[in-house]
Amino acid sequence: MARIYVKRVKQAIAGVVVGILLFTAISCRVSATNEEFFGRTVPPERNILRYVNGGEPESIDPAISSGQQEARIYMALFEGLVEYDPKSLDAIPGIAESWDVNNDSSEFVFHLRKNARWSNGEPINAHDFVYSIRRSLTPEVQSRSAGLAYPIRYAEAFNAGAMFVRDPASNQFLLNKDFAGDKLAAEALSQKPLGTNEREYESTAADPTADRETPFHQFMHSPDRLVLPGAEKARTKLLESNPKLQSAVAGKELVRVRAEDVGIEAVGDYRVRISLSESVPYFTELVAHQIFRLVPRKVIEKYGARWTDAANIVTSGAFKLKSWEPYSEVVVERNRMYWDAASVGLDEIHFYTSADHPTTMNLYKVGSADAVVNHSVPNAWLDVVRPKKDYMDAAEAAITYILINVTQPPMNDLRVRRAFNMSIDKINYSKAKKITKPLSAFTPEGIFVGYPQPKGEGFDPGAARKLLAEAGYPVTQKPDGTFQCENFPAAEVRFAFATHSSSKALAEFMQAQWKQNLGITVMLSNMESKTYMAARSKLDYKGFALGIWGADYMDPTTFLNIFRSRGGDNGSGWWDQKYVDLLEEANHTIDAQKRYALLAKAEKHMLDAQPVIPIETPAVNWVKKPYVKGLYPNPQSLFAWKFVYIERDAAKWDYGTPSLTD
Numbered sequence: 001m002a003r004i005y006v007k008r009v010k011q012a013i014a015g016v017v018v019g020i021l022l023f024t025a026i027s028c029r030v031s032a033t034n035e036e037f038f039g040r041t042v043p044p045e046r047n048i049l050r051y052v053n054g055g056e057p058e059s060i061d062p063a064i065s066s067g068q069q070e071a072r073i074y075m076a077l078f079e080g081l082v083e084y085d086p087k088s089l090d091a092i093p094g095i096a097e098s099w100d101v102n103n104d105s106s107e108f109v110f111h112l113r114k115n116a117r118w119s120n121g122e123p124i125n126a127h128d129f130v131y132s133i134r135r136s137l138t139p140e141v142q143s144r145s146a147g148l149a150y151p152i153r154y155a156e157a158f159n160a161g162a163m164f165v166r167d168p169a170s171n172q173f174l175l176n177k178d179f180a181g182d183k184l185a186a187e188a189l190s191q192k193p194l195g196t197n198e199r200e201y202e203s204t205a206a207d208p209t210a211d212r213e214t215p216f217h218q219f220m221h222s223p224d225r226l227v228l229p230g231a232e233k234a235r236t237k238l239l240e241s242n243p244k245l246q247s248a249v250a251g252k253e254l255v256r257v258r259a260e261d262v263g264i265e266a267v268g269d270y271r272v273r274i275s276l277s278e279s280v281p282y283f284t285e286l287v288a289h290q291i292f293r294l295v296p297r298k299v300i301e302k303y304g305a306r307w308t309d310a311a312n313i314v315t316s317g318a319f320k321l322k323s324w325e326p327y328s329e330v331v332v333e334r335n336r337m338y339w340d341a342a343s344v345g346l347d348e349i350h351f352y353t354s355a356d357h358p359t360t361m362n363l364y365k366v367g368s369a370d371a372v373v374n375h376s377v378p379n380a381w382l383d384v385v386r387p388k389k390d391y392m393d394a395a396e397a398a399i400t401y402i403l404i405n406v407t408q409p410p411m412n413d414l415r416v417r418r419a420f421n422m423s424i425d426k427i428n429y430s431k432a433k434k435i436t437k438p439l440s441a442f443t444p445e446g447i448f449v450g451y452p453q454p455k456g457e458g459f460d461p462g463a464a465r466k467l468l469a470e471a472g473y474p475v476t477q478k479p480d481g482t483f484q485c486e487n488f489p490a491a492e493v494r495f496a497f498a499t500h501s502s503s504k505a506l507a508e509f510m511q512a513q514w515k516q517n518l519g520i521t522v523m524l525s526n527m528e529s530k531t532y533m534a535a536r537s538k539l540d541y542k543g544f545a546l547g548i549w550g551a552d553y554m555d556p557t558t559f560l561n562i563f564r565s566r567g568g569d570n571g572s573g574w575w576d577q578k579y580v581d582l583l584e585e586a587n588h589t590i591d592a593q594k595r596y597a598l599l600a601k602a603e604k605h606m607l608d609a610q611p612v613i614p615i616e617t618p619a620v621n622w623v624k625k626p627y628v629k630g631l632y633p634n635p636q637s638l639f640a641w642k643f644v645y646i647e648r649d650a651a652k653w654d655y656g657t658p659s660l661t662d
Contacts, residue, residue: 036655038388040367043627043648046347049641052360052372053351055498055529056327060308062290063136066144066569067533068550068637069373071290073351076319076332076641078293081110081129081272082284086640087632087660089554091284095124095294095316095339096272104590105281107220112270117337118296119320126266128294134259135300136291144537144568145291147561148552151587153220153263153277154227156565161230163254164261174252176224179245216265220275230256278587285553293317318344318642327353338642345630345645355500355529361385364623370646371624374637375502382434385623389655394620397447397551397635399439399559402495402510402544402613403536407573410489411543415471417610420544422457422464423517426615429509436616442603443556444617447635451556451596454604456614461517468518475519483519493543494525498532503546506615510544536571545571547612550636556599557583563606574611626653632660 044050054069062074075084081096096110116124133152136143137159150156165174228249229235239246263275276283286292294316300307307313313321318340319332330351334344352369354360357378363369364376374396377385385391410416426438437445440456465475465483473488495510497503507524514520522543527535536545549569551558562568564583566575582602589595607614620633629652630643647653 035388037390037626038385038623039365041390041625041627042367043625043646044370047345047646048348048350049346049371049628049644049646050350050352050369052354052363052369052376053330054353054373055355055500056353057330057351058530058533060313060321060324060330062293062295063132063141063143063145065290065533067529069351069529071638073330073332074290074293075317075638076349077313077315077317077321078290078295079317079338080288080290080293081112082288083640084288084634084636084638086630086643087634089285089288089634089636089638091288094288095129099284101284104279105283106276106279108274108276108283108287109267110272110274110287112272113339114270116316116339119315119335119337121337122314124294124316125269126272127269128297129272130264130266131297132295133264133292134262135295135297137262138259143291144533145289145552147565147568148286148289148291150561150564151276151278151280151283151286153275154225154257154261155263157227157257158259158262160565162257163228163230163235164225164257165228165249166253166255168253173255174226174248176226179226179242179248214265214267217273217275220263220265224277227257228254278584279590280587281592282553282555282557285555289552319346319349322348329353340642344642346641349641355498357501361623370628371631372622374620374622375618377621377623378501379433379505382621388623390623390626391657392620392622392624392633393657394633394660395447395635396618396620396637397444397554397558398618398637399442399444399547399549400436400506400615400618401439401442401547401549402615403547403571404544404611404613405539405541405573406611407539408492408542410471410473410492413471414610415467416473417613418457419464419467419471419518420514421610421613422460422467424510424513424613424615425459427459430616433616433618435619435621439614439617440607442606442612442614443559444551446617447551448554448556448596450593452600454600454607456607456610464518483517485519488518488520490520490522493520493522494541495522495544495546496525496527496532496535496541497546498529499526500529507546537568539571539573544613547571550638552636554635556596556603557587560599560603560606563611572611574606574609576605576609579605579609624654626650626655629654632658634660 053072057070057073058065058067059070060073062078079094081094082091083094085092095112095116097113098111100109112126118124133149135141137146137149137155139159139161146159229238239249265273267273296314299312299314303312310321310323315321315335318335318338320335322331322333324330331348333348335341338344357376360372360376361381364372404411404417406412430436430438439445440458441453443453468475468485473485475483475485477483495507497507504526511522511524514522535541549559560583563570563574564580579602582598582605586595586598586602589598624631627647629645629647631639
């Protein structure tokens with residue numbers, strides 16, 4: 001029956017595609033006063049949500065992908081210690097029913113509910129979380145989101161394949177404080193254990209190991225061990241630059257950092273203790289991210305890469321996988337074993353794959369979809385769709401930017417990177433988009449109250465041409481007033497982006513700007529979404545690559561931490577120790593405003609290095625049927641699906657954007 005249904009869905013989509021031009025013409029002529037909503041508004045007979053989710057998901061393994069289309073599927077299938085609040089995105093209880101935090105937000109204890117079950121009925125315990133988080137950090141998994149877990153003590157060292165240094169004579173490890181000098185990491189904040197606001201641990205017959213103090217906990221509160229790069233070349237370079245360190249390491253043993261060294265511990269069966277290397281006041285919100293969500297060890301060890309197949313997968317969330325038809329749809333169904341199954345309002349969710357906005361909107365208009373992914377309303381349709389009562393209009397914690405591969409010429413020259421940035425008229429671009437704000441920083445406009453957001457360079461094509469000339473690429477003006485830059489190696493530069501109608505429009509605008517203001521034609525290179533993401537991560541592109549980043553949690557570091565590590569979603573090849581040090585200093589600063597000032601200083605340092613070209617801060621731009629309840633236009637477009645339901649009483653429908661504050 002599942003295959004028959006998928007075939008019918010494909011036929012329905014094909015029919016919509018055939019009629020796209022007709023529907024588009026009709027849609028764009030409809031008066032805003034003729035209809036209350038955009039298209040058909042008849043609730044489905046069954047409690048099934050049909051959601052157009054964007055491009056084809058790269059993977060259903062929550063440790064792998066960092067894209068939003070994957071994150072929404074992960075949120076249906078896998079639960080973590082906490083979940084996102086559907087409106088505010090604050091942390092709410094998930095498998096952890098409560099948690100304790102020490103006085104400087106450097107250690108957290110999560111208390112698990114005892115009725116949590118896997119979709120196969122087996123109980124969930126603290127050891128499952130230890131396994132899941134360690135696995136996400138395992139270098140071989142190649143998680144692009146691993147950097148989000150780096151605040152956990154020794155997480156970065158393990159993920160990077162780094163080494164401890166041990167004296168074989170004394171069996172003691174060298175300590176960071178003996179070589180850090182004035183560096184802030186000389187004494188880790190996590191040496192301060194949970195304060196008096198912690199609930200006392202009580203050993204019981206059912207959980208006799210639930211003692212507060214353990215050898216591992218003592219290790220977490222001991223001075224930081226010295227960590228050296230795992231790669232021999234990088235390690236040699238570091239040692240040669242520091243004679244004191246080189247002398248101290250001579251004759252010592254190098255011991256690879258293990259998963260067991262990372263600061264996460266099962267304290268008994270129902271407590272998870274996480275020790276950090278810095279103060280992270282937003283950590284509970286961060287833990288809602290997919291990289292911290294629970295995955296099944298037994299299934300992964302049994303099936304390997306095939307563990308996510310529908311026949312094999314075991315899940316921890318409100319839904320379980322029913323089927324995945326590539327490039328068509330992912331179907332999830334209610335997980336009857338979920339600890340809060342009685343509160344789940346949907347029997348199934350059908351995540352449709354569509355990267356074409358007109359197709360998406362026509363599926364919605366004819367009633368074949370109940371809600372669509374953010375930014376699906378084409379620019380040309382806004383005047384018609386925006387006045388409708390099913391249009392979602394709200395602020396968004398997201399940015400659009402262009403990554404630059406700084407490792408290859410000519411983009412390894414800062415003057416060239418600045419020139420390409422200063423030749424883009426972002427103000428007029430945003431005016432044409434109608435729902436975005438021009439952006440010169442790397443954090444979104446107007447999201448983080450009190451944050452002193454720095455500004456990058458603005459539109460100045462004259463100065464851009466001078467910079468190119470200084471870099472050895474003079475720009476001349478032809479008799480017809482146009483510009484040319486004859487010796488610029490345009491063949492070594494491309495603009496890569498994932499196949500998507502809106503991405504193509506953005507790339508074509510930038511291409512036209514560079515041609516008009518610099519006399520350089522940059523060729524465009526579009527790829528299928530998951531191929532593009534993999535290529536960008538590996539720096540397998542020349543010149544430019546499109547970036548769209550939505551906040552994983554509500555703090556500036558959700559954007560700034562992208563460049564904290566060399567890999568993952570960095571995608572530029574730019575990495576600077578000063579930048580990392582500023583971020584670390586900020587996260588050792590408890591005073592909120594001083595912390596913001598340090599983060600802004602780090603952001604300005606990155607902007608001055610120009611590994612990216614910020615473009616815009618978007619706003620929410622999607623539609624949902626009025627009978628779809630519990631689906632809110634939150635700033636990240638991430639939805640806790642357990643709260644979504646179909647309302648058949650028209651008196652209780654949403655007649656406008658649902659409030660995020662009530």
